[in-house]
Amino acid sequence: MKRILADVTAFGRQYLRSRVGTFFALAFPVILILLFGAIFSSSGTPKVPLAVQDLDSTFASHGFVQALNNTTLITYQAIPTNVNFQDYMRAHSINVALQIPAGFQAALIQAEMGNASAKVNVTLAGDRTQSSFGIVYSAVAAVATAFNLKVANATEVVSVDESQLTVRQFGYIDFFLPGIIGFTVLTTPLFGMTSICAEYRTRRFFKLLATTKLSKAEWLAAKVVFYVLLLFLSVAIMMLVGVVVFGMQAALTPLAVLLIIAGTFEFTSLGMVLGIFVRDPGTGEALANAIGFPMMFLAGSFFPIDAMPPFLRTLARGLPLTYINEGLRATMVFGNDGTALTYLLITLGFAVVFFVVGARGLSWKSK
Template identity: 35%
Template sequence: MRSRIYTIISGHFKSWYRSKSSIFWTIAFPLLLIVLFGAIFGSGSTKFDLYLQNQDLSANTPTYFSQGYITVLNNTGAFNLHVVPAEQPDPLTYVKNDAQLHNRGQRLLVIPLGFNATVMSGKNATIQLYMDQSDQASASLAGIVHSVTVSYAAAIAKAPNHLILQQVGIVTKNIRYIDFFIPGVIGMTLLTTGVFGAVNTNGSYRELKIIKKLATTPLSKIEWILGMVGYQMILATISLVVILFFGYAIFGVTATIDIYTVGLVVAASLLFPGIGMVLANFVKEAESADAAANAITFPMMFLGGTFWPRETLPDIMKIIANFMPLTYVNDGLRYALIYAEPAQALTNTLIALGLASFFIVLGSVLMNWKEE
């Protein structure tokens, strides 16, 4: 049995490395994406990025003093201000995700609800500045914001201490967009090689009567599927190693390969071929199966957190993304490889393994080995 599975794996692998287009889609294309996206979103700015949430609104319009403060901040020319909607209940998470996507520093200034009333009542009003003390720009940025605050307080009440700037330290891990993107590319590669691999192999092998021929030998359906999964694991490992090495060499992305990464590679090697096998069962012709695979993989790529954080998606899309298996592989890979958050990595790994078991079993049951 072992020799038969080994033969299946070796046959797939030889076919893979002898096909230029397979090498391109598995290795070169993801690297090309990394270079492109790294170049597009990696450009810096001479101004400081600062997220601003003005909670002090009246009939959806900033109150007089809060708007005045923002205008003064803007007039310094030192900031690129990015508005966080006032109704956003968790502005820090919002900033974290948006900053990763746009490769910005995670700094947030919050003008609290009641700011205007407090200033008018002559009491001290507090503005909160959230930033990572390890952020290289923190000292100068905090200095400018402090100066603006003192000047504004002096201007409106002739009392420089009337406005208090409260600095709150946060740990941002200094995640850049490229750090966010690389696990996404790995997830995307596992998705496409797995789904297309299973769809194309099963579709074309069926058309070429190779599966029919194999079904007349002592090879069992389970051995065939194990061979295909084993081959996917080898491809997944190659993709992971090449992409991480490339990310480190070109963009200095450092990643931690741990047990969760291994678990996720195993899960992806079962999950995506499983989905491919389910598809191949419903769409018999190789060409149509290819179209069906595209229809499945593209939405997953765009909504499953490959290119940008899911939190930035519209609410309905967020809900849809929760049903996409790639979401959990991407999140798991990010938590394991980059964020080093084992609890989150474990949760996503377990969900991915659960989905993998479901799809590989369903795919195996549905796959026609005999002709009927």
């Protein structure tokens, strides 16, 4: 343990004395938040595609869909009324869809006429683990509430058969900040470790360390500890900027903290795995860029995965960063801790595999 702490201290000193490292770990994410926040904050939450099957096709049901459109949260697309709702979703890879049943308008009229037992359920179907589901749910629930208040005189006529999500007024920053935290969890340790492995190999630091009692696992653990501390500092600054500058609602939950730790563990270890193949700083940089850049865009750091074409959505499901981004949004924005916990476990699984491969594969000794 003392060896790990000694390495954390020595490495931390060197890292923080390097202006480049400090800039990318602490200042760069804040710059991204300020830039993207300023550009997109006026446009609200990014739009999520919502497919609607209107089986009622009446003035009231059209009004409901129009109201959804007016939320600016969704982009509407119609599902034909003569097809099976679920089959159509599967066939067209639709993540979130709404079904308005026949008799929607009739129930509203009954309620207006004072029939207290008049009820109608709209069905929101989709993958609840996706952040887009939460966004759509909040929009549908808000419109249903508005209908109940204005059309049906505060009697709950329209209800959505989902109940666990708390509806908040989300801004773009609430969606964006978890993505930026995920982005930082990816880039800081992954790029840092790949570059460190290249430098340590070319400058023979690995060979030097191999003459001490420090093991590779201890060395890697020290890097994980340092990057976790660094990322907490970075996240604290990001949260502060998000709240102070953009009035962000999202909160740092215990599961978000665990996801940040697990993600840092994961990408520090992945950096060491890449370090196995790195022989010089040039190849280190190229390898980190080849892995890191596609991942940061495909894993939903900057925009929802659901907005991507189906094949990219499938690809995104195979990327480790996806589970950190989606897990952070699930817990920080939608309060969906069940999903976040699942994604935390997936992230830990990736992390353990990368750690074992990295610690075993990276050789400090000469052939």
